[in-house]
Amino acid sequence: xxxxxxxxxxxxxxxxxxxxxxxxxxxxxxxxxxxxxxxxxxxxxxxxxxxxxxxxxxxxxxxxxxxxxxxxxxxxxxxxxxxxxxxxxxxxxxxxxxxxxxxxxxxxxxxxxxxxxxxxxxxxxxxxxxxxxxxxxxxxxxxxxxxxxxxxxxxxxxxxxxxxxxxxxxxxxxxxxxxxxxxxxxxxxxxxxxxxxxxxxxxxxxxxxxxxxxxxxxxxxxxxxxxx
Amino acid sequence: xxxxxxxxxxxxxxxxxxxxxxxxxxxxxxxxxxxxxxxxxxxxxxxxxxxxxxxxxxxxxxxxxxxxxxxxxxxxxxxxxxxxxxxxxxxxxxxxxxxxxxxxxxxxxxxxxxxxxxxxxxxxxxxxxxxxxxxxxxxxxxxxxxxxxxxxxxxxxxxxxxxxxxxxxxxxxxxxxxxxxxxxxxxxxxxxxxxxxxxxxxxxxxxxxxxxxxxxxxxxxxxxxxxxxxxxxxxxxxxxxxxxxxxxxxxxxxxxxxxxxxxxxxxxxxxxxxxxxxxxxxxxxxxxxxxxxxxxxx
Numbered sequence: 001x002x003x004x005x006x007x008x009x010x011x012x013x014x015x016x017x018x019x020x021x022x023x024x025x026x027x028x029x030x031x032x033x034x035x036x037x038x039x040x041x042x043x044x045x046x047x048x049x050x051x052x053x054x055x056x057x058x059x060x061x062x063x064x065x066x067x068x069x070x071x072x073x074x075x076x077x078x079x080x081x082x083x084x085x086x087x088x089x090x091x092x093x094x095x096x097x098x099x100x101x102x103x104x105x106x107x108x109x110x111x112x113x114x115x116x117x118x119x120x121x122x123x124x125x126x127x128x129x130x131x132x133x134x135x136x137x138x139x140x141x142x143x144x145x146x147x148x149x150x151x152x153x154x155x156x157x158x159x160x161x162x163x164x165x166x167x168x169x170x171x172x173x174x175x176x177x178x179x180x181x182x183x184x185x186x187x188x189x190x191x192x193x194x195x196x197x198x199x200x201x202x203x204x205x206x207x208x209x210x211x212x213x214x215x216x217x218x219x220x221x222x223x224x225x226x227x228x
Numbered sequence: 229x230x231x232x233x234x235x236x237x238x239x240x241x242x243x244x245x246x247x248x249x250x251x252x253x254x255x256x257x258x259x260x261x262x263x264x265x266x267x268x269x270x271x272x273x274x275x276x277x278x279x280x281x282x283x284x285x286x287x288x289x290x291x292x293x294x295x296x297x298x299x300x301x302x303x304x305x306x307x308x309x310x311x312x313x314x315x316x317x318x319x320x321x322x323x324x325x326x327x328x329x330x331x332x333x334x335x336x337x338x339x340x341x342x343x344x345x346x347x348x349x350x351x352x353x354x355x356x357x358x359x360x361x362x363x364x365x366x367x368x369x370x371x372x373x374x375x376x377x378x379x380x381x382x383x384x385x386x387x388x389x390x391x392x393x394x395x396x397x398x399x400x401x402x403x404x405x406x407x408x409x410x411x412x413x414x415x416x417x418x419x420x421x422x423x424x425x426x427x428x429x430x431x432x433x434x435x436x437x438x439x440x441x442x443x444x445x446x447x448x449x450x451x452x453x454x455x456x457x458x459x460x461x462x463x464x465x466x467x468x469x470x471x472x473x474x475x476x477x478x479x480x481x482x483x484x485x486x487x488x489x490x491x492x493x494x495x496x497x498x499x500x501x502x503x504x505x506x507x508x509x510x511x512x513x514x515x516x517x518x519x520x521x522x523x524x525x526x
Contacts, residue, residue, distance in 0.1 A: 049436075072441070079438035089433055102430075106439035108233045154437060 001027040001189050002048070002158065007057035009043050009213075017043035018054070019213035025191065027157070030184045032200050033193040034224055035210035041193045044210065045162055048081060048191075050074050062157060079107060082156035086166040088143040090135040096122065096146050097131040103150045121149040125179050141172025145179055152183060159183065161192040165199060173199060200224040233443065240447035241454060244423040251419040252455060258415045259459025259511055260466070262408035263504050267467030269401035270500055271474075276394035278491050283387045288358055290368060290382040293351040298376050303352065306376050310356055313370050315363035320355045324348050351378060361387070409511055412459070416452050416515025423451060424523045431524065445524065449516045456512025460504040464497075471496050 002025040009018040017040045025031055033041050046052040047059060050066055058065045066077055090099050097118055104114045122128050125145035135143055144164055151159055161180065165173035177199055184190045194200060200207060200223060207222030208215060217225065245252045292310070294303065303321070310319050322330075327350040332339040356371065358364045364382060371380050424431070434444055472493050491499075 075435075075438045075440045075443075077438075078436060083436055089429065089436075091430060091433070102433070103437040105236055106434045106437060106443060108230050108443075111232065150433075150437070 001025055001029075001062065002191070003060040004047075005058050005060070007047065007059065008055045009040075009047065009052065010055045016213055018047075021057070021213075021215060023208065023215060023218070025189060027189055028184065028187050030181070030190045030203070030205040031192070032203070032205060032207045032222070032224075033191060033210065034195070034200060034207060034226065035216075036226065039210040040213045041210055042162070045083075045160055045191075045193060048158075048160060049083060050077055079154055080156055081158045081160060082151040082154070083160040083162065084144065084147045084151045084164050086163040088135075088140075088147045088167075090143055090146060090150075092135050095132050095134055096127060096138075096149075099135070099146055100150045100153050103153050107154060109154075117153055121153045122146075124152075124182065125149045126175075139172060140168045141175045144168065144172075144176045148176070148179055148183070152188065156188065158189045158191065161190065161194075163194055164192065165194065165196050170198070177203065197224040197226065237443070237446045237450065241450040244420075244427075244447060244451040245454065247426055248419055248422045251415075251422055255412070255416045255419045255455040255512075255515075256459040256462065258408075258412040259456050259508055260462040262405065262412050262511075263460055263463030263508060264466045265408060266401070266405045266507075267463055267500055267504070268470070269397060269405070271467070271471055271496065273394050273398050273401070274496065274499060275490055276390050276397070279489050280387055280390045280394065282489060283390065288361055288364075290356045290358065290364060290371065290380060292354045292356055292371055292377055293379045293381070294353060295376050295378045296351060298352070302376055306374060307354060309374055310354055310371065313367055315358055315360070315367045317357045317359045319357070322353050322355060324350045324352050327351075327353065409507070412456075413511050413515045413518070416455055416512055417518040419455065420448050420452050420516045420519040421523055423448060424519060445520055448520055448524070449513060452512040452514075452516030452519075453509050454512065456508040456510065456515070457505065458508075459512075460508025463508070464501060464504050467500060468493070468497055 002023075004021045004023045007018055007021040008016075010016050021040075021044070033044060035041055043052065047054055048061070048066075050069065054067060058067050060066070061077065062080060069077060091102065094102060100118045100121060101114050104117065109117075119128065119131070122131055125148055127142060127145055127149070130138070130142070135146070138146070144167075148159075148161075148164075159180075164180070165176055168176065173196065180190055180192065181203070204221045206220050207217070207224070209217035209225060294306065298306070307319055307321060310316060325348065328342065328348050331350070332342050335342065356367065358367050368380050368382060371377055431444055475490060475493055478490065
């Protein structure tokens with residue numbers, strides 16, 4: 001599903017962010033990306049979203065080398081690889097329903113598809129009864145669940161979660177994790193960058209640890225492995 | 229593009245205009261002002277060129293006054309010499325008697341005043357028709373060298389002045405218009421910048437969920453084009469009303485004759501309409517593109 005082949009990334013200012021990354025992630029896997037700040041997690045994600053280009057190596061997504069994609073094809077890549085952020089990025093003037101529907105509108109989905117798909121994903125994240133509310137009426141955990149609903153509404157094959165629980169208290173963080181696990185079980189590949197030790201330790205999924213731009217550990221049913 | 233995408237994009241464009249009402253009004257006004265001035269200039273220049281064109285066809289003749297003491301034979305041979313000049317298509321003789329008769333005719337009821345003259349003061353003359361206004365200068369100088377020619381009268385000066393003035397107005401006007409259009413483009417580009425800023429979050433999300441670059445760009449492009457287009461429509465309306473009233477004023481208060489030398493209102497509109505629409509929309513689109521390139525990273 002995702003394959004990094006000998007990926008190097010050196011920024012223009014000389015910072016070596018990634019240094020020879022080889023990694024394969026299979027369809028439907030749930031992978032935690034851990035490591036200290038500055039280890040290269042953000043660069044890893046940016047390369048996958050094609051916000052940055054690798055200095056060397058190639059990245060395969062769904063058997064296609066995305067480093068060879070032209071800028072024009074990037075939007076179509078982003079329909080396959082969806083992303084949720086620590087800061088939710090919801091539109092405050094739109095209701096939950098509209099926030100999720102927006103993601104479908106801008107890729108040209110039919111109103112019929114939108115009417116069918118939006119309530120379904122809102123149901124998946126457990127917010128069916130809040131569809132008409134606005135983001136400011138929601139807790140952090142609920143906002144993150146809306147952002148997850150928006151990320152999966154166009155049926156991506158990979159969901160990237162960049163510190164999705166970073167702004168949440170432990171209890172609401174678990175609501176979000178339950179939703180992610182549910183989506184994972186339905187076959188979506190999930191890659192989650194995180195610093196949340198207790199979540200990684202309890203989930204018992206694959207853990208890939210980055211340090212100084214290299215993979216230092218890759219364990220099935222792994223643990224966080226750093227002191228917090 | 230799918231129809232519903234088009235609807236969405238159009239809706240966003242109008243939202244953008246409404247969101248920055250103040251700047252939208254400023255943009256529309258600047259385009260309208262620039263094009264109104266352009267219209268004014270066109271009214272002047274087009275009419276002067278039109279008039280010059282008319283003059284060229286009507287004043288393609290030169291009147292040659294002859295000295296008073298020529299014999300009929302000398303007059304006859306002078307006529308042949310004139311016909312021989314290259315560029316002359318034909319000549320007509322007008323005796324002093326027929327010139328006086330014509331003048332009487334023209335004076336109408338006051339014609340009897342001419343009867344009191346003891347002697348006919350008008351000279352014999354030839355009316356020399358030239359094949360083209362361009363050769364008239366040369367023809368006139370050759371006519372002047374012929375013996376027995378007293379004076380040569382023609383209207384080249386008036387036409388030249390008209391053409392020169394039209395040219396001057398055109399160049400000065402163009403410089404002013406270029407500056408005004410640059411200002412209008414700048415104002416529109418600023419308006420679009422505001423819309424882009426207001427929608428930053430939305431654009432960011434659109435990019436992450438996979439909206440195509442053109443889907444993101446279109447609303448801004450259409451917003452700018454619409455602003456320019458509305459400005460052009462207002463300018464066209466102003467020029468139309470302005471020219472209509474000038475035309476009516478000249479036709480009713482001055483001479484009906486004179487208004488025949490002006491371009492009709494319909495003709496004027498026909499010549500300005502397409503130009504205004506293209507310029508207005510073009511300025512708007514250009515303003516948008518400038519802002520899109522500078523402020524929208526897609």
